[in-house]
Amino acid sequence: MDRRKFALAALAAAFGGIVTTAKADYYDPKLNKFVKGDRPKGGGGRRGSSIPKEVVDYETKAKVGSIIVETGERRLYFVMADGKAMKYGIGVGRDGFTWSGQHRITRKAEWPGWTPPPAMRQRVPDLPAYMPGGPQNPLGARALYIGSTLYRIHGTSEPWTIGQAVSSGCIRLTNDDVIDLYDRVAVGALVTVNH
Numbered sequence: 001m002d003r004r005k006f007a008l009a010a011l012a013a014a015f016g017g018i019v020t021t022a023k024a025d026y027y028d029p030k031l032n033k034f035v036k037g038d039r040p041k042g043g044g045g046r047r048g049s050s051i052p053k054e055v056v057d058y059e060t061k062a063k064v065g066s067i068i069v070e071t072g073e074r075r076l077y078f079v080m081a082d083g084k085a086m087k088y089g090i091g092v093g094r095d096g097f098t099w100s101g102q103h104r105i106t107r108k109a110e111w112p113g114w115t116p117p118p119a120m121r122q123r124v125p126d127l128p129a130y131m132p133g134g135p136q137n138p139l140g141a142r143a144l145y146i147g148s149t150l151y152r153i154h155g156t157s158e159p160w161t162i163g164q165a166v167s168s169g170c171i172r173l174t175n176d177d178v179i180d181l182y183d184r185v186a187v188g189a190l191v192t193v194n195h
Helices: 003-014 118-123 175-184
Strands: 026-028 033-035 054-057 067-070 075-079 084-089 101-110 142-146 152-154 165-167 190-194
Touching: 075 175, 084 175, 142 175, 152 175
Parallel strands: 067 190
Antiparallel strands: 026 033, 054 084, 067 075, 075 084, 101 142, 101 190, 142 152
């Protein structure tokens, strides 16, 4: 296996087995994995998320501008005025990587670089020490840093993973949705993650 394929395989292991280089494979959301062979006609595959963002009625005591993540529901709510929220589909941590709590957004970044944490590099030793920002970066187009944790709310270049439990604990949105959320959220906003 050449170095590039090996690095992609390491990224796949770190992010739940989602990265692939085989052109004949396709992602089957029903099975939550890549399947060998040609994609069935009329469905499946690597298209965008099937979960569109939408404004919904949302009663909460949280302040306007707060973020509430409902891990089990695989949805993120940005609290708006008048009992409304913008609801986004999300990808969440796979088994063993889920968490809950309250923190604040401490930093925002456009096309962020990624430094895998030591524990992730221990699990997947061939991960790069650093990956510059860009379309192939696992953090996608934007990142919102959550307190002093290692977790982020970030984009993904793999929109078909939205609605799945695939990450190492971060909350992922499509790149389009994370750009929309990024433009709405202020540094200091409260984030509540419910498990």
